[in-house]
Amino acid sequence: MxxxxxxxxxxxxxxxxxxxxxxxxxxxxxxxxxxxxxxxxxxxxxxxxxxxxxxxxxxxxxxxxxxxxxxxxxxxxxxxxxxxxxxxxxxxxxxxxxxxxxxxxxxxxxxxxxxxxxxxxxxxxxxxxxxxxxxxxxxxxxxxxxxxxxxxxxxxxxxxxxxxAVPAPRAAGPVRLWVDRAFTIRGAGTVVTGTLGAGTLRTGDELDLATASGVRRARVRGLQSLEQDVASASGVARVAVNLRGVERGEVGRGDALVTPGWSVRTDVLDVRCPGAGEGPGELPGRLVVHAGSAAVPARSRPLGRDGADLLVRLRLEAPLPLVLGDRLLLRDPARHLVLGAGVVLDVRPPALRRRGAAAARVADLQGLGGEPDEASELRRRRVVRGADLRAMGVRVRTSPVAGDWHVAPGLLERAGERLAGLVAEHAAADPLRPGLPLEEARRALGLPDRALVQAAVRPPLQLVDGRVVAGAAAAQLPPRVERAVAAVLADLAGRPFAAPDAERLRELGLGRSELAAAVRAGRLERVAEGVVLAPGALRRAARALAGLPQPFTASEARRALGTSRRVALPLLEALDAARLTSRGADDRRRVLGDGGRPAPVGRPGGAEPPRE
Missing domain, CATH: 3.40.50.300 (P-loop containing nucleotide triphosphate hydrolases)
Structure with missing residues (x-):
């Protein structure tokens, strides 16, 4: 058609x-x-x-x-x-x-x-x-x-x-149907009509209904073209669309049915006005923007000139579903005058807050003609989701570097180089906390997602427990702390479950930060706040408790482990949490066998009791 x-x-x-x-x-x-x-x-x-x-x-x-x-x-x-x-x-x-x-x-x-x-x-x-x-x-x-x-x-x-001679539109492309009429048919409900410029509509399709008040999902209940019921219609075509679940008052001229995820509903955009006079005052401060069947009042802010064209920031009174390259008509209703065209260059422009921001924005937009181009968008935006690029009308050809994130060429390499310096600065400033936390690294690098920081990590950097460390730095402790930890391990050599008390830890200079660093380095194992043992203590405790008749009491466990109630109770809770032991309703415990199965009741180690 x-x-x-x-x-x-x-x-x-x-x-x-x-x-x-x-x-x-x-x-x-x-x-x-x-x-x-x-x-x-x-x-x-x-x-x-x-x-x-x-x-x-x-x-x-x-x-x-x-x-x-x-x-x-x-x-x-x-x-x-x-x-x-x-x-x-x-x-x-x-x-x-x-x-x-x-x-x-x-x-x-x-x-x-x-x-x-x-x-x-x-x-x-x-x-x-x-x-x-x-x-x-x-x-x-x-x-x-x-x-x-x-x-x-x-x-x-x-x-x-x-x-x-008219080029055929893309039947496989996304749909954006601007509504020019909306009415109700008895027994059918709400019907909208419009000119389908490209893409294909089918009965049963779910589309976004973009209106001035918001976006809602609408289902195509039926289609007509040239007064005939059809199962599908491809652009260019005049179509009537029967919408399920949409009231007549919820849709009108200027609204649009769009393929979900294939346009940006925006009320701020930057446009190029070809040949718009000689000075930046050619456009009035208030005008009307026409797009498809929509007419929306807007305020204009000239940014500067690019050759004979004027670059303008438009702020619409109601958002419109637009993509890069859309051609708008700008009109002065007060003078009944068509001012000219506005070619959409950016549907998600940055705010202009600083002095000189408009001039910087002109430099950023210079030479752009509105053609959706992935390389250009990546260069200007640095980091952007693939879904956002597609919504802006950009054909995405590159692969994401992390999740759905696409980045400008060389950005991750530069981020990795800077990350190495940040990790070194952090280690020098806080040797007890080797490794830069991912969130801190994300903020310092100005990246929107931690996954991008992970993608920037290159040897000798590595990711350990949510921190970026340089080589074996995570396993290294300051000499003073290393000596104190060695003293704790020497104390535990004879009595492995007699955790040092608070006085002993103060004597050795092991505060909360030092203990946390030792645990991160794998030099100590934390049982509870202020209770630390040698690495592997939980497994050793489970083996020791397996020698008791099952089930056993906390008091029996304390004596078997040769420790105090201060250590035994949190140690037993830690064993429960690690599924090395199981606690019964009577507060007795049993050591769990392989695969989390309870050891049989009776002989030490779970052996069967003798039969009579």
């Missing part, structure tokens, strides 16, 4: 031309028929020889309805620019052409109507002169009369040639 939008001054015969080509009156409202004036968008379709199915979006030509006109032509790739032979080029002809030019519409047909009322040649010559220098310069032209039928066959033939 092809979709064509009309454009032109009021009462120049747009609707009459569509009626003659399709046999359907696009004016559907009673007031339109009474006044003979198109007020809202009209729709009609026909089979054209050489072109197949062609749907027409008929737009109003009166100056009061320019926003409605823009809602109709925004998503449509082909224009039918209509000029009356007896009226010639008029103000709305110029405004509609400026809009088509700003939107980048390059395929179209100039039709001079009412050729039965006046010589079409002057109007045709004037229109060609106006089209020169715009995106529609050089489009073919035909004169016709909807009343006599003269020239209509030529309109059909030339229009078919124009449509044949």
């Amino acid at each position: 092809h979709v064509v939008a009309t454009a032109g001054h009021v009462d120049h015969g747009k609707s009459s031309l569509v009626r003659s080509l399709t046999g359907t009156d696009p004016d559907r409202l009673a007031e339109e028929k009474r006044r003979g004036l198109t007020i809202d968008l009209g729709f009609a379709w026909a089979e054209l020889p050489g072109a197949g199915s062609v749907a027409f979006v008929d737009v109003p030509g009166h100056s009061s309805f320019v926003p409605t006109m823009l809602a109709g032509v925004g998503p449509v790739p082909v224009a039918l620019l209509v000029v009356a032979a007896d009226g010639g080029w008029m103000p709305q002809s110029a405004e509609h052409l400026a809009a088509l030019d700003a939107l980048g519409v390059r395929h179209g047909l100039l039709v001079v109507t009412r050729a039965d009322l006046a010589d079409p040649a002057p109007a045709l010559a004037a229109a060609r002169a106006e089209l020169a220098g715009t995106s529609l310069a050089g489009v073919p032209a035909v004169a016709c009369s909807a009343v006599t039928g003269a020239g209509l066959d030529e309109v059909r033939r030339v229009l078919a040639e124009v449509l044949a």
Whole structure:
């Protein structure tokens, strides 16, 4: 299918031309028929020889309805620019052409109507002169009369040639359907219509419904195209979508149905305005941004110039689902003036807080044309999730370095070099805590995720218990602490479960920090706060307790281990936590055998009792 939008001054015969080509009156409202004036968008379709199915979006030509006109032509790739032979080029002809030019519409047909009322040649010559220098310069032209039928066959033939030259959209691409109508059908519920520019819609699809108030998930209950029920529809096409679970008041013109994860709902964006005058004051501070069928008031902040183009920060009053490269139309409603185009360069721009930030931003955006490019985005953003790149419209070709994170070339290598220095500084400042905690390293490197710090670790650095250490640094203790630990181990050599008390630890200079460092280094084993034993103490205790009749009491365990109640109770709890022992309802314990199975009751070590 092809979709064509009309454009032109009021009462120049747009609707009459569509009626003659399709046999359907696009004016559907009673007031339109009474006044003979198109007020809202009209729709009609026909089979054209050489072109197949062609749907027409008929737009109003009166100056009061320019926003409605823009809602109709925004998503449509082909224009039918209509000029009356007896009226010639008029103000709305110029405004509609400026809009088509700003939107980048390059395929179209100039039709001079009412050729039965006046010589079409002057109007045709004037229109060609106006089209020169715009995106529609050089489009073919035909004169016709909807009343006599003269020239209509030529309109059909030339229009078919124009449509044949329009590039086919990507049927496999994401969907973004701008809603131009929403209504309710009894027994079906809410229905929205729009021009599907690319991608494929199917019944049963789940889409994001992006509105000014938020985003919600909507399911496609049914589809129609050209008044026929269909299971799927691919762009370009006019479609009616029956939405399940969406009330009529929740959706309207300017909202959009989008493939989840394939656009960014944003209210702040940076745009390039091609050829926007000579000075930064060309754009008014308040304007209206048109995107698809949406029209949103916005504030503009000129950033600076890049050659003949103006770079502008736009702050929208309501967010829109946009991607890089989107072409917006900027309009001054106070002067009824189309200001030009805005090509989206960034849908997630950084805040401009510091002095000189605008100039720095211009340097950052310089040379960008809006084409989604992964290398460019990685260079500017340094670190970004693949899902965010895809949402911005970027085709992701590289592999993530950690999780879904993609980074600029060389960034991890530079981060690794800096990380080595940070680890050395940390070790010098706090020798009792060898190794830089991952979170501290993440903050120092300015990275958004600890996984990226891990990806930056290169030998001789290594990751040990959530810390980045240099080589064997995690196992090294300051000489003073090493001597104290050696003294503790000497004390434990004869009585392995007689943990040193607080006085002995103070005497040796082993405070909380020193003990923690010794435990991290694997030189001591922590049983509880202030209770440390030699490495492997839990396993040795379990072997010793296995020699008791099972189950055993805490008092029996204390005597078997040759230690005090201060040590025995936390040691038994530690054995329970390590699943080396199991505590019963009567507070007796038994040593667990292999695989966590209890040892049999009776003889030491779990041996079977003698049978009588």
